[in-house]
Amino acid sequence: MNAEIIAVGSELLLGQIVNSNARFISQQLAGIGINVYFHTVVGDNPDRLRSAIEIAEKRSNLIIFTGGLGPTKDDLTKETIARHIGKKLVMDQEALESIELYFKKGNRVMTENNKKQALVLEGSMILPNHHGMAPGMMVENGNCIYMLLPGPPKEMEPMFLQFGTAALSKQVKEDEKIVSRVLRYFGIGEASLETEIDDLIEQQTNPTIAPLAADGECTLRLTAKHQDIMVANSMIDEIEQKINSRVGQFCYGYDNTSLMAELMKVLNEKQLTVSAAESLTGGLFQQEITSFPGTSSVYKGGVVCYTNEVKKEVLKVKEETIEKYGVVSVECAKELAENVASLVSTDIGISFTGVAGPTELEGKPVGTVFIGISIKGKQTVVHELLLGGTREANRTRSVKYGCYYLIELLQESQKA
Numbered sequence: 001m002n003a004e005i006i007a008v009g010s011e012l013l014l015g016q017i018v019n020s021n022a023r024f025i026s027q028q029l030a031g032i033g034i035n036v037y038f039h040t041v042v043g044d045n046p047d048r049l050r051s052a053i054e055i056a057e058k059r060s061n062l063i064i065f066t067g068g069l070g071p072t073k074d075d076l077t078k079e080t081i082a083r084h085i086g087k088k089l090v091m092d093q094e095a096l097e098s099i100e101l102y103f104k105k106g107n108r109v110m111t112e113n114n115k116k117q118a119l120v121l122e123g124s125m126i127l128p129n130h131h132g133m134a135p136g137m138m139v140e141n142g143n144c145i146y147m148l149l150p151g152p153p154k155e156m157e158p159m160f161l162q163f164g165t166a167a168l169s170k171q172v173k174e175d176e177k178i179v180s181r182v183l184r185y186f187g188i189g190e191a192s193l194e195t196e197i198d199d200l201i202e203q204q205t206n207p208t209i210a211p212l213a214a215d216g217e218c219t220l221r222l223t224a225k226h227q228d229i230m231v232a233n234s235m236i237d238e239i240e241q242k243i244n245s246r247v248g249q250f251c252y253g254y255d256n257t258s259l260m261a262e263l264m265k266v267l268n269e270k271q272l273t274v275s276a277a278e279s280l281t282g283g284l285f286q287q288e289i290t291s292f293p294g295t296s297s298v299y300k301g302g303v304v305c306y307t308n309e310v311k312k313e314v315l316k317v318k319e320e321t322i323e324k325y326g327v328v329s330v331e332c333a334k335e336l337a338e339n340v341a342s343l344v345s346t347d348i349g350i351s352f353t354g355v356a357g358p359t360e361l362e363g364k365p366v367g368t369v370f371i372g373i374s375i376k377g378k379q380t381v382v383h384e385l386l387l388g389g390t391r392e393a394n395r396t397r398s399v400k401y402g403c404y405y406l407i408e409l410l411q412e413s414q415k416a
Helices: 020-031 046-057 077-085 093-105 112-118 153-169 190-196 198-203 229-250 259-270 284-289 308-313 319-325 330-344 391-415
Strands: 002-008 035-042 062-066 089-091 119-121 125-127 136-141 144-149 177-186 208-214 217-226 251-254 274-278 299-304 348-354 368-375 381-386
Touching: 002 020, 002 046, 020 035, 020 062, 020 153, 020 177, 020 217, 035 046, 046 062, 046 077, 077 089, 077 119, 077 144, 093 112, 112 119, 119 136, 125 153, 136 153, 144 153, 177 229, 190 198, 190 208, 190 217, 190 229, 198 208, 198 229, 217 229, 229 251, 251 259, 259 284, 259 391, 274 284, 274 330, 284 299, 284 391, 299 330, 308 319, 319 330, 330 348, 330 368, 330 381, 348 391, 368 391, 381 391
Parallel strands: 002 035, 002 062, 062 144, 274 299, 274 348
Antiparallel strands: 089 119, 125 136, 136 144, 177 217, 177 251, 208 217, 348 368, 368 381
């Protein structure tokens, strides 16, 4: 089954919002073995939408639409598809009652045009909307399957996960099991990763290898198909072993994990606590670590020491250290890590100081970063980076490197 995703909405073409729906749906379809070969974006215009549908039908047998199911006049996805495939739009009573209840609960008057959201393609399978009003739907016509989903991600994503994937899985060969695994890498660029395993990618058939880069990380999605799920898993194990015999030192986890999630696991396993002193990252490390439930067992607190005054007065960085070496230095990072651990009484102190951008600081170029790690009973380590990206990218990557280096140190101490 080959799929195409058509996002409907002039706001996408104007750049007012990002088409995150296509990425989400593509990721989900890959997991159930459906190929996505095309992403299309079209404005709120029935003629251009119909043209896009005609093109999609020639190259795909599954077309997934997002957006254009709302109550206003420019929401024309259902109407355009109905005319194109010769289907009527009928009122779905359950959806209508759900919409009426929504307005009743909010003590609001429901305008007549909201009933439009309960119209569905005749004979379609209804995908209930438990996070909004307009239901989704799926209908077959000729050799093509059409799936219509709402545009807002908060409505589309749960609908697709709860109802869409199950409906589409039935369309895939019943005698073929699909297994997918994501390998996550850090500390190696996408180009370098692909170069190391280029021959494996060139030879891929089943399992398939799909590289993806995002936010300073790389991932490989491995997908295998077989009648026996155990054999499919064994096929993935075999190709993973070949890949990681070359780049395994950069692999830190699987599937939906993150560097911070992996750090949390290690800290919990070792029953260690950590505190942070953040200058250029401005609290980003602390924001991310506290997004996990149960963080208080490993994270006690920290300091955002953006100014020199806070570095000196709160974290007791020596005046002579700043005068002699500057705040963007090994020496400052070392004192920050050691002093925050002492201040908050934790096993580990981690510090971030550097030049996020857009201009240089203390004669250091943008992207210069020092990450200090102080572990009780061990010598403090300071890592120097030269990232040189955008301000936000430098901040984000600094936090990831901090997690990566700390995980490495803790795992090394375990081996020792």
